[in-house]
Amino acid sequence: MNPSTMPLSAIHPSLKHWGVTVQAIEATHVKSSSILQQQFQTFVLADAEVIYIQVFLLPSNHQTNFNTI
Numbered sequence: 001m002n003p004s005t006m007p008l009s010a011i012h013p014s015l016k017h018w019g020v021t022v023q024a025i026e027a028t029h030v031k032s033s034s035i036l037q038q039q040f041q042t043f044v045l046a047d048a049e050v051i052y053i054q055v056f057l058l059p060s061n062h063q064t065n066f067n068t069i
Contacts, residue, residue: 008051022047 005019026044033040043055 007049008047008053009049020047022053025052 005021008020008022011018011020022045024043025046026042028042030039030041032038038058041057043057044052045055046052
């Protein structure tokens, strides 16, 4: 693991500046939500210790749609 990054398990809400190297395991197509009333995309990511997290990506306020990664 790169010494300038840390594992996901070391991240705490009180940390101000941090970096994590992750790998995208899965990415969904852009979906719509009637509850959120906007589109979103879901990603499953893993770090070097194989800790998985799920990320929900919403477009910024200035975007009307996604620029897919």
